[in-house]
Amino acid sequence: MSLRFYNTLTQQVQPFEPLDTVGKVVRMYTCGPTVYDFAHIGNFRTFVFYDILRRWLKADGFQLDHVMNITDVDDKIIRNAVAQGKTLNEYTDIYTKAFLDDCATLRLERPETIARATEHIDQMAAAIHKLEEAGFTYRSDGSIYFRIAKFPEYGKLSHNDFSGMVSGARVDVDEYEKNDARDFALWKAPKAGEPNWETEIGPGRPGWHIECSVMAIQYLGATLDLHAGGVDLVFPHHENEIAQSECLTGKQFARYWVHSEFLLVDGQKMSKSLGNFYTLRDLFGRGFTPECVRYLLASVPYRKGLNFTFEGLKSAQTAIERLRNFKFRLESAKLAEGLNEELAAKATAAIAEFRASMDDDLNTAEALGAMFEYLRHANSAFDAGQFLAGNLAAAQDLLALFDSVFQVLQPTGQEGGMSEQEIETLIAARTAAKKSREFAKADAIRNELIEKGIILEDTKDGVRWKRK
């Protein structure tokens, strides 16, 4: 079966096909970070999901045209920037850079376009102007609001029924800045001490939702194939994006909406007051590697809540080691000629199952199951001397397929310490000492390396080393 996703809009798992069936270009938009602070691991659960999505689309033969926004103007940013006496840009540059660095550390592919809200203010103003002219908005105290009563389909994404809440009609408008509780700001009136822009619709700053509509349409066209975000964005953010965009263009805004579930820490929502609030930097500071964070975040399918624990991180690290050991075995073993047909069949089956699992709404957990089940069979064959030269290519194909999505086999390089050449020289000296049964000398070399943070592993296929 081919690729399919659960579409929030239809509440069904549907076969995925982009509008461009010839070039197979997928036009996708993902909601990026608001750069008011370091992103935390909950944010990165979603960003890792975007990356898995990207990589699997490519593995299935699609081309990508992916846009992600960076929200660099909002209430929190303004508040923090003012408090620190910085301009908006000075403040957001710090966290934008930190975010991009973190993404690179987690091996997240860069979207084809990263769009900053403040670089698209004029386009937003033009879109709001157009909405005004078409009668979808009203002004109140210098702000411009979207009138949801003008968009009968409002609620179709979050499956909320707002028909009973149209209200507002009897409320004295003077006492409320909005006519209807569900109306939302497209444009906010300037306030003293806050940054604002001079535009064709007057001075002010954009509301939160308009940036995504405007940038998505500008770079990808009126109708997107895929729009992704965290579940918390379904309402109101994505609902509002749909309202604005579809009123603006008269066309369906996004065909597939995919949303990732939340991450919990020890079964609870992450919060600073509970002391279970972690950034990537916190985890690296505790000695965890980027790969194990990535693996843990990727290993639970995106539509399931993910319970983040330190035990889970350790378990991810161990699982990665096992995969790396297998890779080493493939690279270093001296294999007898021939083909183990039973094992070859298992490799073929594992590759098919891995693909089928990923195609099934990105079921990463099931895909991992296929990988490990084969790994176990292959290791048994190795131990029995039944892993033959003819079995190598398929095993490497499976491992490559696995790593094209998970990206954890290559260890993150560590700086400093001994050079590889120095290490290899010492290992050779130890091997020679062992051969001449000078075990005291061999152990001395091993201890010397341990002190330098180099761990040796004697395997059947030679000596392996790694940095601690």
Add this chain to the structure above:
RNA sequence: GGUGCGGUAGCCAAGUGGUAAGGCCAGGGUCUGCAAAACCCUUAUUCGUCGGUUCGAUCCCGACCCGCACCUCCA
């Protein structure tokens, strides 16, 4: 209250109308000069509770219990 997600072994977690993948931990074993590492094996008569449908339900239906999220700017 409305909407959505979920409750499967010590922990994480997949899954199906026909009798429970996988990972981690733990226990056992193989290998090894020693050690470490590595590798293999074992580990749920049972899938929140109670009813119903069925030859048969963890998987379908109903009720209930519990957890999480969203309901105006939080991925």
